[in-house]
Amino acid sequence: MLKIFPGDTEPKYDSDVFECDGYKWRLSFYPRWRKDCNGKGSISLYLVISETDSLPLGWEVNAVFRLFVLDQIRGEYSTLQDANGEVRLFHAMKTEWGFARFLTLRTFGDALNGYLVDDSCVFGAEVFVIKCTGEGECLSSLSSPITSSSTWEIEKFSTLSEEYLMKELRVGDRQWELKLYPGHVSTDDGKSYVGFDLSVSDWEASPPKGKLYAKYTLRIRDGRTNGQHEEIAECGWFSPLTKGYSFAKFMLLVVLRDPSRSLLLNDTLVVDTNIEILSVVKKELPSISALSDLARKLEEANSKIEAMTIARQKEYKELTSKQAELEALLLQLQELQKAQMRAPQNEQVQKREQLREETTKMERRMTEMERWMWMEMERQMMERRTRTEMERRMTEMER
Secondary structure: OEEOOOOOOOOOEEOOOEEEOOEEEEEEEEOOOOHHHOOOOEEEEEEEEEOHHHOOOOOEEEEEEEEEEEEOOOOEEEEEEOHHHOOEEEEOOEOEEEEEEEEEHHHHHOHHHOOOEOOEEOEEEEEEEEOOOOOEEEEEEEEEEEEEEEEEEEOOHHHOOOOOEEEEEEEOOEEEEEEEEEEEEOOOOOOEEEEEEEEEOOOOOOOOOOOEEEEEEEEEOOOOOOOOOEEEEEEEEEOOOOOEEEEEEEEEHHHHOOOOOOOOEOOEEEEEEEEEEEEEEEEEOOOHHHHHHHHHHHHHHHHHHHHHHHHHHHHHHHHHHHHHHHHHHHHHHHHHHHHHHHOOHHHHHHHHHHHHHHHHHHHHHHHHHHHHHHHHHHHHHHHHHHHHHHHHHHHHHHO
C-alpha cells in the first residue's frame, strides 16, 4: 500500500520487491505521470524486473502480466492488461513494461471511485512467467526442393452437380488435397466462378508433422497449341493453423465457357498442379523424463490446490466470524460514545477515562483484524495466481 501526502512532489514510488517463478519484481508508480512517455494528465504504473545482477549473461524473461488498483470503497479491483494478453520480453535493455496512461488524474482522484482514500492507494500485479516446455522447432531449407506435378482431367464438366470435387495429392511424405468448385456463386457480386482450395491434410498424423513453406502453381489448361492458360503461382506457409489457401474467384465461369478459347475442350477441364516444398519445420519433442517430471509436478500442484481449497473454506468461515465480531465491536463503541454524551457532568471524568481505555483496546483489536484481513486477501490472490498458472500448464499438456 502506498500513502501519498498532500503536496508531495516525489516523481516516482517503488514498491517492495516480490518474487514470481524465481524472478524478483517490483512496481513503479508515477503519481503525476511519467514525463518521458507522454502520460500527461494520468498516473503511470509499470512492472519492473529487479535484482538482475544474479541472472546469467544474456538473460531473457517472457511474461504476461496484469496491473490493478483497488477500489477501497467497494473492495473491488480495476484491472488493466496489455492488449490481448500479449507476452512481453524483459531483458537487460528493457527491464520494465507498463502503462503511461494507467488512469487519468481526474478518475484516480474522484472520491466516488474509491481509488484514493485518506491519501492512500493500493496497487497490485499478477505476473505469469512463460517458460520453455521442452518442445522446439528446427527450420530447414531444403537444398533440393521436394517437387510434385499432377494433371487432373474432369470430363463432362457442364453436367457436374456436385458442390465440389476433391483430388488427393502426395508430395514427399505429406498428404495434400485439391478441391475444385465448378460453379461457385459469389455473395459479393452474384457472379459464378470456378474456385480452388489447396491444403495439407495430414496434420493429425503421429508423430506430428511440422509446418512447411511451399511454392505452388494451379493451372487450367487451354487445349489449343500455344493456348492461353489460366493459372496462379504463389508461395506460402502451411501449418495446423493455416492448413491451406482458397481461391474462390479463380476465374469467371462465363470466361471458362468462352467458345473463342479451349479451356473446356470436348467439355473436359484439365487442371495442372505443381507443388515445391522449399522449407520444413521439424518438431523437437521433449524427452520422456521431462514429460514425466512435468506430470509429477502437475500432480503435486493439484494436491496442493485441493488442500488449499479446503483450508480456504475453513478460513473463509473464520473471516466471516471475525467480520461479525468487528461489527459487534463497532456497535459497542458507538454505544459507549452515546453513553458518554448522556452521562452527568460529575461522572464524565470517570466515564471518559474508562471509555478511553475501552476505546484503545477496541481500536487495537480492529487494527489487528484489519491487518489479518489484508493478509488474507493477499494470500487468496496468490492462490488464484497459482491455480490459474497450473490450469494453463495442464491445458498445454492436454494439447
